[in-house]
Amino acid sequence: MFSKFLNLDKEKQDRIINAAIKEFALKGYDTASTNEIVKEAGISKGLLFHYFQNKRQLYLFLFDYCYELLAEEFYKKINFSEVDFFKRIRHAVLIKMDLLSQYPDIFKFIEEAYFEESTVIKIELGNRIKELTDINFGKVYEGIDLSKFRDDVDVKKILKIITWTFEKLSEEELNKVKLSSAHEIDFQQLQIKAEEYFEVLTTCFYK
């Protein structure tokens, strides 16, 4: 399907992919312009449509590409032998932030895809997203040692509260970056904060 494109030398492929991801991430499917993409990638209009049948096909190709890249990187780094929930989730958050700073456009692209409303791609995209969340849901909780938690409250709710806390913590840190226009996540700061909340949560939720 994309053999012509995939036979290109890697450098040119990347130029096109990165330009397209950036444009779609920034503007969404409808408003994104193929003219901007080719300008940014430094290729001609005709070439883009030589490799991809149309805008829609390009977008869906990019979705698969981005998702696979992020998932692979994530599962490569996460440690499933760690059975302590706090440690695993803390680690997961840090990996996520790391990937975010390494691939900001790819992250934004995937995030925006979840809110994409364009009729041209919504159904096809919806199917893929559903399939993927079905697969990944629950994986974070796999093999967790629940025996350490206090047993006077529902442990599932505790797990949720912990997950939410770390998620919100990183969201907060991201917003700070966005507002201060610092453009760089302060990983040391985040690690310290994660550690502090880690302490509060273990004190309150462990036996």
Next chain:
Amino acid sequence: MFSKFLNLDKEKQDRIINAAIKEFALKGYDTASTNEIVKEAGISKGLLFHYFQNKRQLYLFLFDYCYELLAEEFYKKINFSEVDFFKRIRHAVLIKMDLLSQYPDIFKFIEEAYFEESTVIKIELGNRIKELTDINFGKVYEGIDLSKFRDDVDVKKILKIITWTFEKLSEEELNKVKLSSAHEIDFQQLQIKAEEYFEVLTTCFYK
């Protein structure tokens, strides 16, 4: 400034305001079309620009209008004499969800405004948002009784965890609505869940 517009009969004002809010909320500043707005409002193009100098002025007017409306409604309903943090925050979440179902477009408009990237309005809008968050930040924590909380951990972090939990809980409920295309928040369900988490949190965070 807007005296011409504000002297209109309320019904026509509302028709214009609602149409404009809906369009901006749905498409963002740049992509929103004044043509669509006048069509939806049932007025002529010329009339819109008779009341508002240009698109930009219209947008900023709407931002102020929406923010004032939501803030007023919120502070009218919240009970500042309730000193129990759990009860206050639980109440705040329910009010928020209530407003959300009552004014979905207005909520979306304000939410989107925080992410607005259009250069034409970004600076002016940024100023207003900063000012407003400065004012409102901390108000939720005013006059809270901290004596009930366990004192072996930092109470500020506990407050954050509680806030985040209820926020995430309502976000989850909203997403469910969005995916199921039910279009209506199940308030009873949300209340029950809030109650359940309320119990877990008091058990773990109170003395």
Next chain:
DNA sequence: TTGGCGTTGACCACACTAGTCAATACGGTC
């Protein structure tokens, strides 16, 4: 009948779109 205000919508000049295709550049083979 006149003046004036509220209102209309055709119209302007332009920006930009996704996609096409004849023409060219280029690399290898004889």
Next chain:
DNA sequence: GACCGTATTGACTAGTGTGGTCAACGCCAA
């Protein structure tokens, strides 16, 4: 050098839509 086939170009099409203007009209009070 000639020739071939593939990679690549970018001017072009046909169309949509934009924010904003303005001459003209309807209507009502004086």
